[in-house]
Amino acid sequence: MTPSIVRFVLTAMLMLPLFAELASAADVVKVGTFNCEWLNRRRIYVKYGLPLKLTPQDDAIWNLREFRDTKFKEAARAVAAAIREIDADVIGLTEVGDESDVRDLRDLVKEAGLDYPFWAAAKSSDTFTNQNVAVFSKRELKHILPEIPGREGFDLELDDPEHEDTTGISKGMSVVFTAAGRPVNFYVLHLTSELGGHEKDAQRVAQASLIRRHYLKPMLRGEHIIISGDLNDHRDQPTIRRIRGRDDIDEDLVQTAGPTFHTRKADETNESWNERLRNHWTYEYAGRREQIDHVLVSPSVVEACTRDNQRRQIGINFIDLNQRFDNNSRKVSDHRAVLLTLEFQE
Numbered sequence: 001m002t003p004s005i006v007r008f009v010l011t012a013m014l015m016l017p018l019f020a021e022l023a024s025a026a027d028v029v030k031v032g033t034f035n036c037e038w039l040n041r042r043r044i045y046v047k048y049g050l051p052l053k054l055t056p057q058d059d060a061i062w063n064l065r066e067f068r069d070t071k072f073k074e075a076a077r078a079v080a081a082a083i084r085e086i087d088a089d090v091i092g093l094t095e096v097g098d099e100s101d102v103r104d105l106r107d108l109v110k111e112a113g114l115d116y117p118f119w120a121a122a123k124s125s126d127t128f129t130n131q132n133v134a135v136f137s138k139r140e141l142k143h144i145l146p147e148i149p150g151r152e153g154f155d156l157e158l159d160d161p162e163h164e165d166t167t168g169i170s171k172g173m174s175v176v177f178t179a180a181g182r183p184v185n186f187y188v189l190h191l192t193s194e195l196g197g198h199e200k201d202a203q204r205v206a207q208a209s210l211i212r213r214h215y216l217k218p219m220l221r222g223e224h225i226i227i228s229g230d231l232n233d234h235r236d237q238p239t240i241r242r243i244r245g246r247d248d249i250d251e252d253l254v255q256t257a258g259p260t261f262h263t264r265k266a267d268e269t270n271e272s273w274n275e276r277l278r279n280h281w282t283y284e285y286a287g288r289r290e291q292i293d294h295v296l297v298s299p300s301v302v303e304a305c306t307r308d309n310q311r312r313q314i315g316i317n318f319i320d321l322n323q324r325f326d327n328n329s330r331k332v333s334d335h336r337a338v339l340l341t342l343e344f345q346e
Helices: 003-023 041-047 056-062 065-086 099-111 198-220 238-244 270-277 299-304 307-311
Strands: 026-039 090-096 118-121 132-137 142-145 152-157 160-167 172-179 182-190 224-230 283-285 288-290 293-297 317-319 337-345
Touching (some): 026 099, 026 182, 026 224, 026 293, 065 099, 065 337, 090 099, 132 172, 132 182, 152 198, 172 198, 198 224, 198 238, 293 299, 307 337
Antiparallel strands (some): 090 132, 118 132, 142 172, 152 160, 172 182, 224 293
8 A cells, every 4th residue: 555545544534523523514593482471662561460451540650651661671671581591593572562672672682692683573463462573583584574465264253154354464474594505484473362262263263374375385395484473272273283284285384392293102101191292381371281382394394304303302492481580570471482493404
């Protein structure tokens, strides 16, 4: 063996660890959703326990601009600390205010030690609650759509199809960021409340139809899809099934907190299995815990992730922030955050 060949072999052997590292490299993206609970200036008093309709006495206090701004900043600073703790690369925020409120929150997050150079607020049409949704991102955002277009019909009463109405999505937006060289369509949504009986249930399903109709176009082009936000319904309810596409013929979205990644173990009883799934909750009301905040992903996202990432249930985590960020005057949020760690194969 000539000296040049020996040098080549030795160099190749030294480079093997580097080649192995490059082969296993992954583009890691932490994606989350967090309900900021009434963090908007117009209705910030609700975060402090007051009803949506103020008494004349309370209205006189809260309509003082300096007082309202002080209370908003106090609440926003606590929420900013929580967002810093979540430390997502891309996070969808629900129950925030208009663009000015979102900009102030983003600045407070930066003050807390986490910079989101890219952000966008939706164009909300909800004039009753004045709530909005937004995106904070460490990755460049492209194709920002501040509202999801379209109208869909629904029946106002369960037993009377002669009474119907139409709905749009008052609090929703989409953006595109890049992971491992491919576009990811990221949706942030806050669907209509569970309160209101059949009419609200039917309206949410109609909103779900609009979402499904909108994201199918990029998904059929082979682009990644991530749906996030407060969807105000549970994993097995019609709204979530409609968004996922379980009742049509096109490809379904994957429920990241569902059986795809949380399979029942051979020696696991129904009781222990149900107990494990009960940890997948984001909202507690009247002692009942439910998952109404979701992160749904297209099958292409799962397929693009590393095998190890898939085995680790795409790194899904439910984060209760009130235990760490309660300033004794109010809670950060009445929801838990949801965070995925996605390891896209390069």
